[in-house]
Amino acid sequence: MTIAPKAPRKLSMKDRYSALTRDLDWEPSYVSKEQIYPLTTFEGITIHDWSKWEDPFRLTVDAYTKYQAEKDKRLYAVLDGFAQSQGHLSLTDASYLNAMKLFIQGIAPNEYNAHRNFAMLARHLEGGGPRFAALCQCLDEMRHAQTEIHTLSNYNKYYGGFHNFSQQHDRVWYLSVPKSFFEDALSAGPFEWLIAIGFSFEYLLTNLLFVPFMSGASFNGDLPTMTFGFSAQSDESRHMTLGLEAIKFLLEQDEKNVPIVQYWLDKWFWRGYRLLALVAQMLDYMLPREFMSWKEAFELYFEEQMMKGLFEDLAYYGIRPPLHVDKAIQEKEHVSHQAYWILYQFSHAAAFTTSVPTAQHMDWLEEQYPETFPTYRKLWEKEQRNIDNGGRHFIRGLPQLCQVCQIPMGFTEADDPFVQAQRESIFEGERYNFCSDGCQYIFEHEPVKFRRAWLPVHQIYQGNCGGPTLPDVLNWYGLEPGDGGEYLGSIDHQNWLKWHGDPAHVENDHAPAAAGAEGGQ
């Protein structure tokens, strides 16, 4: 009698997951835990039991890669089809791509940064579950960086502003805003990162960041970006869950963690919110076909979903809503107008173009912002008189920057909303300037870190940005004619008219945009 060999026992998904995470985690015998995990104590966070970390996504490596490969296949099929059918010609207008220029310059390099730091967490967190969750997110973020670059690379064949995003991310003034935001988080410890990026960015503010870009894409005929958005969405829901689990885990582990986490929340809410000024102006000014105002987005995705839902739950742990949230709520009527006005005035030094909003667009803005836009409209009307007199305006000179958010100091007082705010602190004999109470508050908690900030204006005046003149700096930024300046008459605009057989097209490709790029001085 022969006994048939037993078929190898098949583990369930749950068992395979626990073999992957828990069975690959062990108690060290000949080195101490502190030697293996040197980064989990200095921030002052106390963890008693890493096994209490819940991981609701029980993914294994094979399930993860299979799923991601399917999504990539779908995305790349769309990219190919769009490229072959000259899909870019069916966008609403070439000026829509300014939103995507900002995206590839400001966001894609930070997806890459996110991948770096999650790789660090995948090594340094002490629990098997959180390490594996961090590994998956690390791979996601790398994939996001790659798919975003691939998605937008097709536009680089036809339009300015895309060709040098990585160098520009490191050098250009407005990109120091997202760059310094992420590098602040990268240079923090693993727990601050979890609250900064995992929770505040990926949970608290993520819908305000991605929905505007992805819906803006769908409203303006950008099928590739929309498809990228869908492909990233299922990752994002995992990231949101990780962020939420991270904050609950820290709060449940020890009461002493609560004030530390509260400060990080205060800090990263405000840092993230200030960064979103770039998104706010994109939503209200850069989309030829509008779909939602910043104010509506803020009310829905922040005030409704976060202030009402999330912070009511977190109150149970002794967490209150972030400081300065009232200022953000008050600013929803102003921030997009102020931010776009800044970008408009300095776009001769940018890798995107701007233009005075059309009368029709201003009517839309006035419907959205009946209380405040009439005042901003007067500025545009003043600028229109300039243009009628032959002089589109670019500011000749450099703006005062906030030491923390690094944005030109164009934001205003809550109780005096058309007067810019000025704040300063003096630390070890040196004065530092801030745009708001929120930024000042952060500096006063971490003055040594923030005095190290690389402020583009201060660096230009030290001679560290290619030379003393504006053309020197623009050259050092890697800008080329057609990347920045005024949209009307730019190379992108002229090409767009030509490709659409528009009689307004004039055979004069380079002159207008080059004039724009030099218009500053």
Added chain:
Amino acid sequence: MTLQDTIARPEIKSIGEYNPASRSAQELYGDDILMHVWWKGNPWFVAAATFRVSPQMTFADFWTGVFVPYHEEDPDFDAGKGWEQFDWFLAVNRDAVPVGVSSETTLADLGVTHKAVLGFTAA
């Protein structure tokens, strides 16, 4: 001139010695300073402007060499009305400390130190 600190040094949590210097310290500008010039209440200028100047510059030189070329950009600004058209002050948080300007006073005399904000509004 040493400024009086407004904040104390907080405890620093780091994995090693962490005490980087300021990347905007006055010494990095030789004998010059950075100053911010702020037209309070005029949103035409998106933010105050930053200039690198010598603190020994007289106000008259500042007016013709620095101030007017920049603010002329506002089509409603009339340089011909002179600096008397404005009230001048140093902005310190929400306070405005008035300063008296005249052609021979230097920026240093006015109390303009590194990264100070010289503000002005219509008189």
